[in-house]
Amino acid sequence: GAVVSQHPSRVICKSGTSVKIECRSLDFQATTMFWYRQFPKQSLMLMATSNEGSKATYEQGVEKDKFLINHASLTLSTLTVTSAHPEDSSFYICSAIEGTGPYGYTFGSGTRLTVV
């Protein structure tokens, strides 16, 4: 089946630094990738949608300059949390799909970001 690899699984960084999270589709070409954020015992909040070769579309309230998304190829999307602060600490999850849905949404295993 379709596999999405997300890396790293955990990262601790100092306040003010930037962190990059990678999301790779291993056995399919991901037309679209999605990035989510999840707080403890809360739902997944959709942050942005990215299509290969074009700018990401951010959900309302998500700072695009804070969360930089690059979808340079059909198998790789990256999320960079710039100038991270403790309030950015969260669980980030990516999802990828080949085609336009509704079948085949595959999720990565998530990245636990802790900003100290």
Add this chain to the structure above:
Amino acid sequence: SQQGEEDPQALSIQEGENATMNCSYKTSINNLQWYRQNSGRGLVHLILIRSNEREKHSGRLRVTLDTSKKSSSLLITASRAADTASYFCAPYTISGGGADGLTFGKGTHLIIQP
């Protein structure tokens, strides 16, 4: 896509019992999907039911859909400790454009007691 609301928010049962959780949504859909999330992990797709289907089975899972009530239920039979997880529904409406991101409610946190 619209957000579903799962109910109950928490459910604790004994191993071997059946677990039922519900999902409600607000506007018409093309299909509804159920996902499982183990603690600290990503989501795993469980089952998709189309709007013209009323019931669907997959192993120990049984999903129903009532479009008149805009609700769905997920039944896990003969629960196991490994079923302990959060369960989310994702009502889906085809938009005609590119793929839309799924949106989720707070989920049902299921605990299977040994």
